[in-house]
Amino acid sequence: MTNVLVSRSWIWQIVGFSLGVWLLWTVLQGAAQAGDFSALRDADPMLLVLMLVLSLASSVCNAALFTLVSRPLQHQPSLSLQRMVPLNFSCGALNYAPFRLGALTRVAWHIRVDGMNASRVSALMAMAGGWYLLVGLTAFGAFWLRPSADWGTLGLGLLLLPAGWALGRMGIAKLPGGLFREARPMLNNPRASLECAGLRILDLMCFTGRLLVGARILNIELGLAEGVLLAVVATFASLVPFGRLGFREAGVAGAAGAIGSIDPGLRDQLSLLDSAAEAAAYVPLGLVLSVLWLRPHFKRVQSKSC
Structure with a gap:
């Protein structure tokens, strides 16, 4: 039975990765059909550097999130920022490979190097992913309901965030006993929760800033609300379990198309430029x-265990 499940999992991974490659190819074709790459050729190098810096900052935020999520855990000092930053860059690069290799590497690291059990690793990953979803959905809801990007939007987001956090706690409480036992210290630490929320907001700002800079390079009129919505789509598409490649590019291009005012070729170029800036980092x-x-x-x- 186990062999059958493993075989099916591999098949789904192969199908999913192939789909991602096809999606990337369609976005590349759409960008090529636009035919005009003059904006990219004439791009201000400082704007390209800024996109790269925002990508680096986003990775550091993600690494710090794992450090802060794990802070309430006892006897787990190994998840320091000095170790999580290089781990996050390594896993980020490996996530471009099939089978979500970066995520598998992170799990293997926490088990073999940090000495965690499977329940603790699952709880850690669930909490980190939960903050991605919570802040992303909060931002999406606030800007969707009030796209004017004013103080009212900020106030709406500040109302939605704790409400979502409370609902998330209720959902996590229904996890299997081992997972909830490991997640409980992270849930019950107000300081860690506030810091994690702040980091995810900062990370989302990096995503948004990179898209806005890319839009400026391509001479696309993109407002703050639209940039945030595209950043949320980019964040969620990056979490697809079949791999990083293709799904995010297609998701951002499709969401940009839904805005309605962006030329089809330019929206594909924006998606590819955003992804290229992250890949370069x-x-x-x-x-x-x-x-x-x-x-x-x-x-x-491994040598110590032998």
Whole structure:
């Protein structure tokens, strides 16, 4: 029975990754059909650097989120920011590979290097993912209900965030006993919750800023509310379990098309430019860290266990 489930999982991963490649190809075709890449060729180098910096900052925010989520856990000092930053870059680069290799690497790291059990790792991943969903849905709801991007939008978001957090706590309380037992310290720590919310908001601002800068490069009129909505779509599409490739590009391009005022070719170019800026930050540095930092840590742990 287990072998059958594993085989089906591999089949779904192959199908999902193939779908992602096809989606990426359609976005590339759409961008190519626009035929005009003059805005990209004439782009201000400082704007491109700014997109890269925002991508780096987003990765650091994500790494810090894992550190803060784990802070209430006792006897778990290994999830320091100094270790989570290189781990996050390595996993981010590996997530471009099939089978969500980066997520599998993170799980293996927490079990083998940090010495966590499966329940604690599951709770940690669930809490980190939960903050992604909570802040993303809050921002989406606030800007959807009040797209004017004013103080009223901010107030609406501040009302939706604690309401969503309370609903999330109720949902997590229904998790299996082991998972809830591990997640309870994270849920019951107000300071960690506030810090995690702040980090996710900062991360979303990095996503939004990168899209707005990309829109400026391509001479696309994109308002703050529209930028936030696209950033939420980009964040959620990045969590697709079949891999990072293709789904986010298609999601951002499709959401930009739903706005209605963006040329089809330009919306595809915006999606690809945004993804390229993130890949430029993650892939080279992440692969180097995977070889020079991640792999030696795994080998050191393996040698100690022998």
